Amino acid sequence: MTLPELYRARPRNLVVRGSLTAMLILIVGVWLSGAFLDPQAFTDQRQENIARFLNELRPYPLQSTTFDASVALTWAHSIMQEKGWDALRITIAISFAAITLTGIFGGLLALPAARNITRSEPFVINRTTRNRITDLIWSTVVGATRLLLIFLRAIPEYVWAFLLLALLGPTAWPAVLALALHNTGIFGKLAAEVIEDLPAGPLRSMTGMGASRLQVAAFTVLPLTLPRLLLFFFYRWETCVREATVLGMLGIVSLGFWIQDARARNFYDEMFFLILLGALIVLLGEVISTWARWYVRRAS
Amino acid sequence: MAGLAEATASSGKRRWILIAIAASGIWASVSLNLDPALLVPGEGGLAVLSEFFSYALSPATTYQSIVPEGTTPLAVQALLAAWHTVQFAAAAMGLSLIGGITLGFLSSYSLMIETRRGITRVIGGAVYSVARLTITLMRSIHELLWAVLFLAAFGISQLGAVIALALPCVGILAKIFSELIDETPRHAAHAAEAAGASPIQIYCFVLAPQALPNILAYSFYRFECALRSSAVLGFFGYPTLGFYIAASFENLYYGEVWVYLYTLFLLVAAVDLWSGAIRKRLALTR
Numbered sequence: 001m002t003l004p005e006l007y008r009a010r011p012r013n014l015v016v017r018g019s020l021t022a023m024l025i026l027i028v029g030v031w032l033s034g035a036f037l038d039p040q041a042f043t044d045q046r047q048e049n050i051a052r053f054l055n056e057l058r059p060y061p062l063q064s065t066t067f068d069a070s071v072a073l074t075w076a077h078s079i080m081q082e083k084g085w086d087a088l089r090i091t092i093a094i095s096f097a098a099i100t101l102t103g104i105f106g107g108l109l110a111l112p113a114a115r116n117i118t119r120s121e122p123f124v125i126n127r128t129t130r131n132r133i134t135d136l137i138w139s140t141v142v143g144a145t146r147l148l149l150i151f152l153r154a155i156p157e158y159v160w161a162f163l164l165l166a167l168l169g170p171t172a173w174p175a176v177l178a179l180a181l182h183n184t185g186i187f188g189k190l191a192a193e194v195i196e197d198l199p200a201g202p203l204r205s206m207t208g209m210g211a212s213r214l215q216v217a218a219f220t221v222l223p224l225t226l227p228r229l230l231l232f233f234f235y236r237w238e239t240c241v242r243e244a245t246v247l248g249m250l251g252i253v254s255l256g257f258w259i260q261d262a263r264a265r266n267f268y269d270e271m272f273f274l275i276l277l278g279a280l281i282v283l284l285g286e287v288i289s290t291w292a293r294w295y296v297r298r299a300s
Numbered sequence: 301m302a303g304l305a306e307a308t309a310s311s312g313k314r315r316w317i318l319i320a321i322a323a324s325g326i327w328a329s330v331s332l333n334l335d336p337a338l339l340v341p342g343e344g345g346l347a348v349l350s351e352f353f354s355y356a357l358s359p360a361t362t363y364q365s366i367v368p369e370g371t372t373p374l375a376v377q378a379l380l381a382a383w384h385t386v387q388f389a390a391a392a393m394g395l396s397l398i399g400g401i402t403l404g405f406l407s408s409y410s411l412m413i414e415t416r417r418g419i420t421r422v423i424g425g426a427v428y429s430v431a432r433l434t435i436t437l438m439r440s441i442h443e444l445l446w447a448v449l450f451l452a453a454f455g456i457s458q459l460g461a462v463i464a465l466a467l468p469c470v471g472i473l474a475k476i477f478s479e480l481i482d483e484t485p486r487h488a489a490h491a492a493e494a495a496g497a498s499p500i501q502i503y504c505f506v507l508a509p510q511a512l513p514n515i516l517a518y519s520f521y522r523f524e525c526a527l528r529s530s531a532v533l534g535f536f537g538y539p540t541l542g543f544y545i546a547a548s549f550e551n552l553y554y555g556e557v558w559v560y561l562y563t564l565f566l567l568v569a570a571v572d573l574w575s576g577a578i579r580k581r582l583a584l585t586r
Contacts, residue, residue: 013581019574020516023523026386027394036391038459046454053453093328100325154568155561156528158444158535159545163557166549167349172332173339230317246444259445263452275449279440286440292317299313 056268083258091254095240098179103233106187111217113145113192123207153185157243161250175252183236190232194225230296234289241285245278352554360555378563385540388530392465393523400473406431408478415499439471443529447536461538465529476518480511513582520575531564
């Protein structure tokens with residue numbers, strides 16, 4: 001084949017190309033429409049405001065003097081004593097509680113969402129009977145569970161928390177449940193895919209020995225999928241830490257609450273410090289999660 | 301497949317992970333005072349709860365309050381809010397792609413260090429470290445925290461909101477792009493190097509094209525995330541779906557809340573299916 005022939009014979013896909021074109025048109029169109037171009041971005045007034053704002057990000061006792069590490073440390077220490085440590089504890093606890101619930105809900109919902117378990121006579125090599133109605137009932141169960149999972153993950157954590165806070169009152173539950181609901185939608189889907197990808201052999205031999213659907217789920221599916229589920233679990237926990245920080249802005253006393261509070265009182269130095277603290281625990285979560293996933297991979 | 305003894309040993313290691321998870325869950329519920337009894341609302345709370353969920357099956361078709369003549373109908377308003385949500389997400393995606401590709405270049409081990417020799421290797425290494433640090437900082441601050449920072453700095457500004465959405469996205473895209481490219485097999489790259497290609501040529505014409513399908517698929521997935529974040533920005537006063545959810549909810553118009561919730565659901569689900577279809581066609585793992 002000559003080079004032009006090779007070029008013409010390259011793999012192409014209409015859906016992918018169409019989607020790409022549509023996306024590019026959308027992005028370029030939105031920017032050209034001018035809604036996001038800010039003509040006042042570079043006026044002198046604006047520049048002045050920004051310069052003042054940047055100055056106010058520095059710790060208050062240091063704003064008019066030269067930098068002094070001991071003053072900065074005392075300032076940081078007093079913020080940590082007053083609210084920082086407690087906010088960190090609550091943020092991390094919310095993420096732990098939420099991810100534990102996610103593991104339970106998501107793991108349970110993954111079973112009715114997996115087509116290879118949720119069907120009449122699963123893991124039988126030659127099905128002798130075929131009943132349209134029972135087949136239809138089983139596939140309805142799968143469809144309904146998947147729809148529920150999509151709904152759970154389509155609504156952002158922040159929206160769930162906002163709604164639940166008003167409905168359940170000011171405890172830690174709204175934040176925990178909001179994170180758990182959204183992540184259940186994601187974890188349940190991922191877990192269902194892992195279950196569907198399982199090799200049929202071990203499952204068939206269990207059914208052949210007379211195990212029921214639930215026994216197969218508990219004693220074959222769970223041990224076989226556990227390592228991969230743990231990888232997803234820690235990956236989702238990472239985002240839980242990230243989101244738990246922010247949910248505080250709705251009024252639950254995690255880190256976000258104090259950030260919002262500092263902004264409302266115009267204490268921009270404190271706000272900036274707490275935002276950096278949030279970044280720090282997100283990074284810490286990332287390190288722990290990476291380590292845990294490495295440990296799981298090595299163990300399996 | 302591992303032998304029986306090895307399998308037992310590995311499940312023993314896994315046991316510690318499970319025990320640690322259970323322990324942290326218990327510590328968290330004690331620390332937060334998560335009493336299940338708190339979930340059972342009082343009589344008033346129960347009434348609100350059942351009213352809210354009863355509207356799930358019968359969302360409002362018109363506004364639940366009396367509105368002046370000529371107000372945009374509810375359905376149109378919901379679509380408009382959805383369109384604003386898409387606009388913010390698309391604008392942010394545009395910035396993120398440009399930033400993500402640029403920083404992805406600079407934080408790529410294979411371009412900045414692996415193919416370099418001598419003094420350029422030192423310079424490349426320095427640029428690489430700075431770029432890595434930048435993208436780590438960008439993505440470790442949540443988009444809503446960026447939004448709060450920009451609100452404090454500029455006041456309410458559409459451009460500020462888009463940049464807030466884009467910054468963490470740039471960090472994540474740059475990280476994933478550079479990793480995808482660094483992970484591509486090196487055979488073709490070695491061949492090109494032997495034929496005299498420069499590092500930039502190897503990167504642009506050998507490594508990057510091989511990783512392109514994965515990069516595209518991941519970008520579509522990020523668009524889905526940008527859409528959700530864009531909806532949430534509404535809570536800070538921007539005209540996306542979150543704004544209307546909050547406004548209707550605070551006025552206790554639960555029927556309207558469900559209209560906006562279902563709109564958000566359909567929007568995200570559509571993009572979810574769309575990006576799923578693309579991933580399947582590109583036959584990918586990530």
